[in-house]
Amino acid sequence: MSTAVRERTTPLSPAARWTAATRAAAAVCLFAAGILWLAAELIGFGLDDVAQLQFMADAPVLAGIGLTCDIIAVPFLAGATLAWWRWRGHARRNWPSSVRSRSRSD
Secondary structure: OOOOOOOOOOOOOHHHHOOHHHHHHHHHHHHHHHHHHHHHHHHOOOOOHHHHHHHHHHOHHHHHHHHHHHHHHHHHHHHHHHHHHHHHOOHHHOHHHHHOOOOOOO
8 A cells, every 4th residue: 555645836926936037126116116115205205295395495306306216116016016916815905806896786
């Protein structure tokens, strides 16, 4: 009598099936989003509404750089969010299923 043990061969993460280009794109999104957001926050750190308006009037170039970093970081944050969803492997959180409505009528 012989017994066979079946090993599980599923990868540890759904990201294990990613190509090198996909991994590089996810890394660029994560890195760029963090760097751009940090730069924008450091430029206008600790300023409330009135102080920020005064800072924008006094240093328009620096304020423009901070605002540009904030604006450019948004698509990278969206890409980083998609990469995280895919990496975690949540089928319900993937982009197409998160767009459609989840409400059910009872």
